[in-house]
Each structure stands twice: as C-alpha cells, then as structure tokens.
Amino acid sequence: MARLVELMQTLLGPEGCPWDREQTLETLRQYVIEEAHEVVDAIDNGTPEMLREELGDLLLQVVFQAALTDRKGWFDIDGVVDAIHEKLVRRHPWVFGNEQVDDASGAINSWEAIKAKEKKERGALSGVPVALPSLLRAVRIGEKASAVGYDWPDAGGPRDKVDEELKELDEAAQSEDMAALEHELGDLLFALATYGRKQGLDPEAALRGSLNRFSTRFRHCELAAQAEGKSLRDYDEPELDEMWERAKADETKQSQ
Secondary structure: HHHHHHHHHHOOOOOHHHHHHHHHOOOHHHHHHHHHHHHHHHHHOOHHHHHHHHHHHHHHHHHHHHHHHHHHHOOOHHHHHHHHHHHHHHHOOHHHOOOOOOOOOHHHHHHHHHHHHHHOOOOOOOOOOOOOOOHHHHHHHHHHHHHHHOOOOOOHHHHHHHHHHHHHHHHHHOOOOOHHHHHHHHHHHHHHHHHHHHHHOHHHHHHHHHHHHHHHHHHHHHHHHHOOOOOHHOHHHHHHHHHHHHHHHHHHHHHH
16 A cells, blocks of 8 residues: 555656546546446456455555645545544444444444434435435435434335326326426336335346346347348348247356
8 A cells, every 4th residue: 555655656656657647536526426437347247357456446545645635635545544444433332342233234223323413414415425326315315314213124015106297207107298207207216216225125236237248138139130141130020029038048057
C-alpha cells in the first residue's frame, strides 16, 4: 500500500504523467463507477486473477482521490483508513462492545440505528445515493425503511402489492395516459424489488442474470441465422421462437 501511495505521488509530481496531473475529483467520478462495475463483473464471471486485477483498479481510484484531497489540505490516505476503521468499530458494538445480536438481520438493524443517531439531522433515507442503479437503490431504501420499522413482516405483503400494481398498470395502459403508465410501471418495479428483498434475493443480480441469459441466447440465434446466410430479420415469429427454444436447450445441455 505504501508503495502504491508513493507511486501515485510520483505520477502527480512535476516529472510524472501529464494526464494524471490534469485530473480532478470531478473528472475521476466516471472511473470510480466503471471500476466498481468491473469488480462486479469479475465476481460474477471472472477468475481469481481477474478479480485481483479489478480490485486493484478500484483501489487505485481511492488512492488517486486521496492524493488529490491531500493536495487540497483536506485529508490523506491515512485519514481515509482511520475514518473507516473508527466507523467499523463504532458500528459493531456486538463485536467490540457489550451489545448482543442474534443474526444478520439484527446486525443490520443495529447498524442502521447507530447510523441514524450519528446523522440524526438527516432523514433515514438520506444515506442512499441517488446515483445508484434504480433496482439497487430500491433495495437500499427498503432496507433503511425496514430498520426503523417501516416494512412488511414477510414477503406476502409485497407479493400482494405486485398484483395490485400490475392491475393498476393495466388500467393505466387502457387509459393511454403515458404519465400514469410510467408512474405505475415504477410502482410495479419497486414492489418487485421489495418482494425480492423480502425473499433474501438481490433484484439487481437477478436482473443481471436474466440479461446475461438473454444475451447468450440471442447471440446463439444470431449465429444460427448467419450459418444459414441470413439475419434474424429474415425469419417469421414461429421460426424465431423455434430458434430461441433451441438456444435454451443448448444452454441447458452445457450447464449439465
């Protein structure tokens, strides 16, 4: 870690990299997001070596930004480490203190209660970044609302809500009111995200898995069409359905 911090100082120094020296906290925003998503990709589909590389790229963004804040006189990398170390100790009284929790749910509730006391001037949902992907944000908002008792007791509540919102979506579609349709679609997606959360599932990961399966099957169909000297536009709907079922069957065989 010390070598990486020293290397960053060299890159930002007079004899360092012109591109690095031009960067600001604002210009680095996009890279933090990109590197975080690449870590997720490596967790889902990569090898240990790929994950190690992507974690290193994400760590570089932390070191890079800390070097820039150090130059502003705000804090350095040691300040970043000290802050998270103190927070972890403070918010784990069941590990470093006398509090008792029975399970992971109890730990989350205690964490959120401590956080709420620390930031009592802010609302319970204020810690959820607006820039999060919407499904992930829906889960985080639900978790924080749940921590203060605002939640269904089990998955039955949000499951009924899915049916209710789907009915309202259909009604909005029949009215041809696009604003209402968008509103109800959002409510339905929120209800589905909540249902997934109450079932212990990650809706973001579930959707990502569906998109990956769709992409794989779609590519299978494209290649099958190309093998016949055609494109997918050359097939009618029953033929496309048949190609899709073959792609699913091949996928099942490969997974066995």
